[in-house]
Every structure is written in C-alpha cells, then in structure tokens.
Amino acid sequence: MPYISTKTNLEITKEKENVLKQKLGKAIELIPGKSEAWLMLSFEDKVNLYFKGQSDQGIAFVEIKLFGSANSGIYDKMTAAITDILKEELSIAPSQIYVRYEETKNWGWNGSNL
Known part of the structure; x- marks a missing residue:
C-alpha cells in the first residue's frame, strides 16, 4: 500500500x-513487497515552492508513504531512482529534490483497516 506524492514548481503535461x-510504478518495486498493483500516485505542478530562498529553477518535494517499513539501504536506492526520474523527465537537479519517507502500521482500505 504505497503512496507517492510529487509536488513541483514546474508544469507537468499529461504526457x-x-x-x-x-x-514511479516500476521504481516502487525497489521496496520489497511493493508493486504498482497497490500504488497510489498524486502530482501537483506549478506549486509555489522555494528552496534556499529561491524559486528560479526546478524544485520537487516527494513524499512516499508505506504500510510497513523498509531499511535505509532500500530507501537509498529509492531516493536515487526518484531523483534520476525527475532529472530525466523534468530536468530537476537532484540537489533541488527532497524525498520524505513515512512508515505506518495502520492503513485503511475498502472500508476497513489492514
């Protein structure tokens, strides 16, 4: 049950x-037991983001929320994959991207909790 939210100050076309x-559906597989089959995504573009007091270049804030947990080595690989994807697709420098992880033991779906 992963969720990835991506906010950027740049425009993201539908394509x-x-x-x-x-x-991102492929990258989530880096986390053991996670797959695109249960992945929820959201994208917010043209957000008023500032990093180091500036907003004159591409910036992104990515949040990954998980049911369960993973080790820091897995998160290192996931962060590398996300920054590579955003650099390749939106030309955002890795130094302009924050990635936040949140683990939970409680996750609701389909009217009940897992």
Missing part, C-alpha cells in the same frame, strides 16, 4: 505525467 506514473 509527462503518464511517463512519470509508469517510471
């Missing part, structure tokens, strides 16, 4: 959103 969806 680019579809590419990001596909690549």
Whole structure:
C-alpha cells in the first residue's frame, strides 16, 4: 500500500505525467513487497515552492508513504531512482529534490483497516 506524492514548481503535461506514473510504478518495486498493483500516485505542478530562498529553477518535494517499513539501504536506492526520474523527465537537479519517507502500521482500505 504505497503512496507517492510529487509536488513541483514546474508544469507537468499529461504526457509527462503518464511517463512519470509508469517510471514511479516500476521504481516502487525497489521496496520489497511493493508493486504498482497497490500504488497510489498524486502530482501537483506549478506549486509555489522555494528552496534556499529561491524559486528560479526546478524544485520537487516527494513524499512516499508505506504500510510497513523498509531499511535505509532500500530507501537509498529509492531516493536515487526518484531523483534520476525527475532529472530525466523534468530536468530537476537532484540537489533541488527532497524525498520524505513515512512508515505506518495502520492503513485503511475498502472500508476497513489492514
């Protein structure tokens, strides 16, 4: 039950959103037991983001929420994959991207909790 939320100050076209969806769907498999089959995604573009007091270049804030947990080595690989995807698809420098992970033991779906 992973969820990935991506916020950026850049515009994301529908075509680019579809590419990001596909690549993030593949990247989530880096986390053991996670797959695109249960992945929920959201994209917010043209958000007023500032990093180091500036907003004159591409910036992204990505949140990954998980049912369960993973180790830091897995998160290192996931962060590398996300920054590679955003650099390739939106030309955002890895130094302009924050990635936040949140683990939970409680996750609701289909009217009940898992």
